[in-house]
């Protein structure tokens with residue numbers, strides 16, 4: 001039996017969740033999760049809270065299965081998974097900040113999202129009055145010649161807010177610690193009690209660069225909860241939008257990474273391709289980022305024939321331009337000198353953190369939610385999942401380059417084979433519980449949604465891939481020089497907003 | 502690389518004149534700043550962008566302003582790294598409680614005279630996130646706002662038109678010509 005089956009057998013199944021099971025465990029069963037995670041038998045897909053319970057979404061990659069485990073916390077405490085599995089530490093800190101549930105014997109008891117600025121503490125649990133926050137205790141780094149550099153939350157470029165604390169010895173980074181939460185908007189609280197439409201809008205604003213992927217994750221979770229089958233054409237249109245989004249972001253990233261290595265020419269050219277993708281999206285669907293177009297029940301707009309032709313033109317233009325840019329990347333020694341061997345994430349670490357997207361795939365983790373667990377229409381499309389082993393900035397660039405090529409092929413196939421028909425169905429009344437795992441450009445996004453009998457959101461949790469990328473940024477930069485930090489960081493391009501929620 | 506550079510030299514420029522916008526909107530923009538302020542700024546505007554807690558959608562379009570199609574520097578606009586060098590604080594996103602202090606300090610670090618532009622639905626009034634325990638509201642919850650640019654996110658040319666209205670009487674741009682010399686051919 002697989003590790004996940006063992007776990008399921010040890011708990012009490014909950015009736016209703018779709019498409020994956022959820023079981024209620026006792027504290028012993030919950031602790032066993034920690035062991036299975038530490039041994040690598042399971043991967044942590046998400047860890048989140050409610051007012052009186054904690055949930056862990058667990059992935060068995062060998063058995064290709066997923067399930068959620070729940071532990072009731074009537075006395076506000078639960079055994080820490082972070083004690084055995086480092087990827088759980090930050091989610092547990094967030095659970096404490098938001099719900100007041102304490103992870104017992106957790107290795108890190110510092111607050112995470114709560115900076116002492118909200119009107120109340122534990123806003124989603126039993127709210128307590130705010131207290132003056134103690135200064136945040138950054139982890140120590142001691143030794144001769146070390147000094148500290150504080151960067152952020154306001155950065156020099158046009159990027160999101162976050163704080164980086166470096167301990168450096170001369171040029172070399174000895175320790176980097178990130179402090180996040182600045183972009184925390186309370187999205188989960190805003191969703192509670194909201195209509196599905198309103199919550200879908202919030203999901204699409206969790207990380208703007210992944211608005212299609214988030215809207216898709218939320219819509220799929222809602223459809224699973226309500227048992228709705230979406231028309232075939234809607235699945236294909238969703239995939240079209242998702243691949244356009246992937247293209248736009250990968251072009252942006254490839255250009256920006258090279259720019260952070262001082263090679264502005266690449267940024268100039270990639271930015272043109274990115275702009276062409278956004279203009280095509282705008283032409284097809286009336287919004288450059290394709291916001292609010294994937295909706296629970298289907299999609300809001302159809303793709304008309306002239307618009308489909310504009311996507312074909314776009315593909316042709318990219319096929320003309322992109323090979324030259326790949327050659328430019330490969331053939332510029334001064335650029336390769338910066339990207340190769342810089343910011344290495346060891347494969348073992350990527351596996352332990354179940355790092356999704358280009359971060360995992362550049363470090364040998366062969367996982368893509370479009371393939372496993374998989375969702376429509378990708379089962380009917382041919383695509384490869386590029387995997388590299390070196391785990392450096394260069395490998396993360398190459399994953400993106402190869403994924404651009406795959407997305408181009410996918411878009412051509414979609415245009416070719418998209419079935420006609422309806423694009424949206426009405427949602428039936430009622431409630432339920434659903435989940436989804438969707439591959440955004442950055443990695444897999446997990447959504448869990450519980451609807452009450454009136455069809456309003458009881459609880460929703462959205463887990464950004466960046467939760468498991470940020471800790472790896474800290475690992476990747478160790479031993480590199482400070483000047484390579486922007487380059488390393490851009491090669492991850494983590495979402496602050498998606499993480500901070 | 503040489504072929505790529507050569508191709509770029511002979512290709513037609515991608516930068517486009519600003520499409521004319523709705524008259525009414527421009528007139529409203531123009532009343533935000535008095536003539537004296539506009540004279541001081543001349544034809545150069547140094548902008549410090551600050552994300553006060555956005556979803557990062559607005560940042561994507563701010564970044565797009567630097568691409569070859571919009572090329573904001575041909576209009577005399579430029580993003581600067583330090584608030585000490587900035588005339589304008591361009592705020593995106595709702596102001597989260599956790600960003601309140603950073604926003605205030607950035608504004609304080611700017612020398613006068615200074616202006617604040619709230620870009621996007623969130624910066625105008627908190628947008629989709631208004632009413633959250635973690636959100637104070639739009640940019641006005643932290644700093645005095647002079648100009649509001651709607652959109653979720655605002656399109657790049659809407660951002661451009663708004664920023665240009667800070668510098669020049671709006672009617673100049675209705676002609677579609679950027680102020681100053683036309684740029685030399687750009688890379689394709």
Ligand code: SF4
Nearest residue numbers: 555556558621622623
């Ligand atoms: S206005 Fe829209 S794009 Fe901009 S930060 Fe708000 S939700 Fe994101």
